[in-house]
Amino acid sequence: MSRVNTVLGPIPAEELGVVAIHEHIGYGMPGSELDTRWWKSPEERYEETVPKLRQFHEYGGGTFVDATGICNGRDVDYYKSLSAKTGVHIVACTGFVGGDTALPHFARASVDYLTRQFVHEITVGIGTTGARAGVIKVGVSRGGRMTDLDKRIYRAAARAALATGVPILTHLAIDAENAIAIFAEEGLALDRVLFGHADDGVNAEKTRDTWIAEQGGRVGFDTFGYETELEDPPFWARPRQERLDHFLRFIGKHLDKALASADANCSPLGWPGVKGHTVNYIFEDLIPDLRRAGVDEATITRLFVENPATFLSIQN
Template sequence: MARVNTVLGPIAVEELGFTSIHEHIGYGMPGSELDTRWWKSPEQRYEETVPKLREYKEKGGSSYVDATGICNGRDVNYYQSLSEKTGVNIVACTGFVGGDTALKHFADAEVQYLADQFIHEITVGVGSTGGKAGIIKVGVSRGFKMTPLDLRIYRAAARAAVATGVPIITHLAVDSAPALEIFGEEGMDVNRVLFGHADDGVSQGKVDEEGLLAAGGRIGFDTFGYDLELPDPPFWGRHRDERFQHLMRFLRAGQADRVLVAADANCSPLGWPGVKGHTINYLFDQLIPDLKADGVDDATIEQLFVGNVVDFFTPKN
């Protein structure tokens, strides 16, 4: 039986239940902890985060993958406390959101050093927390093109994933050809790579969906709720129905097994104000009702949030 690391210990993949695959307990850029305007006390962070996770649990959410990388506010001790308080399984990641978020110590490191770092956090734990990472995060830096550092991180992630059996999740699905080449060279099963943010507003026209699917990759529809209809939408926003129809195109084509869905919400942003009116619970409050109104049956919805997640976290050999 396959198992996945949560911050409170490993569980069977079948115990994950309804899972949002790409979220953030608290994301900020490196150095945000020095910003006296937006840095928050632990009390403030709890006050903002606990009600959102409790609501998620009450509405049917069971597990939550935190895609906050090293240097971006990842705090496994905090995640452990939140999981205990709310009953939500939290899967933490190792890796980096993108090369441009890696501090100099890591940015100057060789591929094998980075791979060993990822492997340690998956098999031994993150720092002294005892909590182990259950997924690896990688990303394309700003500019929509892989940098040399991005390429080193992707290669290190592939080595660590092959060595440990955990999957990979990406920030952005653009400029994917170099990533696919690296995964092939390192023997990484691309079926266990989720190419994220393929649905965001700034990535449209830049994602080779056909190439990713042909290679066996999975597509992340994981920015639901970042709608241009919001009072103050983010630059990566997109019209609500346009994003929804993008997902529906996959479902109508019989490709529900190739996608994973999330909101990329930030429970308590670090170093920036966040996006007002957007939480993980958009999935229950808006997206799932929209799916049902469009004729999507309960079995397909369960596949998107349960079955596909189990398959993604299950090693194939």
């Protein structure tokens, strides 16, 4: 039986239910916990997060994949408490959002060191929590091209994925040619990689989403809800209908490669976040939009249940 690592232990992939494949309990840049303007006590973060996860569970959500990497606010003991309290399975990640968020200790590290770090967090546990990571996070640093550090992280992630069987998800799907070349050199099948943020308002036109799918990679449309129609939209916002149309075109050709999420922060660290945007956009807006567009229930189940379960299942 296939299994997935959650913060409360491995579970059968069949028990994941509806999956929010790319979300954050609380994301911030390194050092954000020291910012007095946006600092929050653990109690404040808990009070802000629990209602969102409870609503997600009440809507029918089963699993929340936290894509917050090392150095960006990952707090696995906190995740364990949230999971136990709300009934939502939480999958934690190892890896980094991008090389530009890695603190110097990791930024100077070799591929071998990074590989050992990732493998340990997947097979032994993250810190002293006893919880094992269920996915590896990698990303393209600011600037739009992979840096030398990014490439070391991607290579280490590929080796760790091969050694442990867990998949990789990426921050941004730009510069995919370099990423795919690294994965090919390491012998990693591309169906173990989810190239994320293919739909964001900054990089969508530069992202070769169809090409990635044709190479065998999975593609994440996972910034749903960041809309230009918001009162104060972020710089990566995009018109709601434009994003939806893009997604519909993609799933019309590559449904088996598609996953979707909202990339929301339950309680942002060191920045105000985007008011009103939560993981529950999936249930409150995205799925209704898909139904209005004529997408049938079998396709919705494929997108939010079956594709994520296949992707997250440990392959060893």
